[in-house]
Amino acid sequence: MRLFSGDTNLFLRKYFQVTYAVILLLLIPIAVVLNSVFLIQNSQKVIDVELERKAYLATSLFSSLVQDDIDQLQKVQSYVDRITSASDEIYGLDVLVPNGEDFRVIVSVDPSAVGTVTSFLNYTIAWKTHESIAYTTQSSGISTAFEGTKADRGSERFWVVTSPVKDSAGEKVALVSMKISSKIIDDLTEQNINRSVLVLVITIVIIVLLLITNTRLFEYAMLFRKLKEVDQMKDDFISMASHELRTPITGIQGYLQMLTTNQFGPVEGVVLEKLLLIQTASKQLAELVEDLLNVSRIEQGRLKMSIAPHDLLAAVRNVIIQLEAQAKADGLTVSFEEPKKPFPEILCDPDRLRQVLVNLIGNAIKYTLKGSVRVTLVQKEHMAEVKIIDTGIGMSGKDRERLFEKFYRIQNRETNSVTGTGLGLWITKELIRLMKGEIYVDSIERVGTQVTVLLPLAESKK
CATH class of the missing domain: 1.10.287.130 (Signal transduction histidine kinase, dimerisation/phosphotransfer (DHp) domain)
Structure with a gap:
């Protein structure tokens, strides 16, 4: 059975980000809601356990108080009245004694409940098991004797604990049923x-x-x-x-x-x-x-570079000789200030180095209408520095910022007659970068341009 059609699967793969956003949009609120519900439920359980423990403790204390006075009804009634008046949380308190298979109320907060005979199941369970039994109720009756007979329900919640009362000899003599209100705690819980x-x-x-x-x-x-x-x-x-x-x-x-x-x-x-x-x-x-x-x-990273030591001095000489005829035809002079000492080899791809030099020196000749092009070569620490300085048309700061962008060409009256694609300098910069070198351009409009190329020396890599 296919859950999604081919078009649906294609959409999900193609627009993964949108699908991801929609899933997040649904999952995050659901997770927050579930987390909040889980925390609230756990808090309610903890509160109920604490309230139940409190009810058990109160019932146990009262049982200990009346265990030897169970036959003195007035005394027991006074205990009941004093306890219920001292705490607003104790809503009902009954003392019951066996009456055959049933139980009869002998003392209660509710005077109308005294004498009532009830067969409420929880009383029987507490009496038979010799253990306290607790449950929650929303019955509005003050006496617990009517829990099994009346169905009147209010909005308030109560914990009811029924415990057997034993005398000093350990014999069961009565039941104590205490009804404790959880209103204060429930109100706080509701606020939370x-x-x-x-x-x-x-x-x-x-x-x-x-x-x-x-x-x-x-x-x-x-x-x-x-x-x-x-x-x-x-x-x-x-x-x-x-x-x-x-x-x-x-x-x-x-x-x-x-x-x-x-x-x-x-x-x-x-x-x-x-x-x-x-x-x-x-x-x-x-x-x-x-x-x-x-x-x-x-x-695409497919340009092959054969990096090896190479004679930079000879490469510059050869390129200048190659381009010198073009410069003379344009009425320009090209000079090369050779270093006086033997110059160390550099690490480069010889063919790409020649391409860089032809492009840079050729550009200097193309964009110089009159004057000269001068090339210098010096060693700067672990780098060889080649400078091409011309007296050409120069360029503005704005043009210089975009000089190495693909297909960018300076457009003005002086450059209209110069052919080109706008790719040469971008390629030149990338080739220099691939040979671990650097290139810088300084230029003043209508004064000239200076291009500086730094390439690593072979001896610095040893």
Whole structure:
């Protein structure tokens, strides 16, 4: 037999937070109610036990008092009157003697009960068993002799204790039946119950309000989960699309290279010019695909890093030589202030290090309209410090705060002509982080930018 349909099971799995909130909304108030009921019932039991013990004690004391005076009715009656007048809790007190199989009242708080013959079962049990017997009643009669015959019931509760009275020789001579009111204790119990119910209601209201308020948090959690799913789908799509685009782009670049180098025959004039434009565009597209692949690998933790000691000085030299022609074409000078002493190796992935240096020095050249780009390399304790300083367009503090965000590009008149995806610096920062390094940027708008990269020295890890 299936308790839930497939759609219901799917809903419960998909919206676990909502289900959890509803269960809490039901279970917490129920638990509070059950706990309060349990405490009240236990308190009532403890109070009843204490009141019963008190009734037993009072009856025992009275029995001891009259055991040798049971034939002196006036004396016994005076005892009864003095005891009942001294305590408001003693509501009724009867002394009975056997009358055949029944019992006759010889002394009572209620004068109308004296002489009454009763066959009340509890009297018989107490007499036959030689033990006290106690029970609760709501009978409004003063004398206990009418318990078995009258059905008049009031709102007040009483404890009745019936005990045999023995003389000094140990022989049973009478029964004492005492009726003790539990009104004071019941009133206090009722007050405590009312207070407990009030606290219970307030607690439940607070819990319900709290859960209703926190429903918004569950909505946010569900929204966050949805966003994560969408983000994962986006990453998977980018990874798949990038891989699928890589092959045709490589083919296009190969054929363009063959065309521009006249391997299919002479190409001149406007045709060559257009082919070179296509070649540039395909290169930019290939770089975009590579950036997207790197982003996907980094976010999914699939980017392989081969960390090993490497010559940072040689890596900086090679990148500057590679980019120097581009800088000269733009009318810029690129200088490298090499350290005077042999420079220690660093721990890095050589290919990723080259990617970082090309990106940072290339950016400095791209965003410097006139002036120079200067690179320095120094050792700072256990770190190697590379600085790229340019006299470019700089940036504002607001732009600097968002510089390493994905797809973020500074948009102004000077940057409109500079191509890019806004992924390069994000990838650069992540690569530096994966190589246990750090990157900092200082910039003044229309003055220039200084980028500082710190990478760990190989010798510091020994």
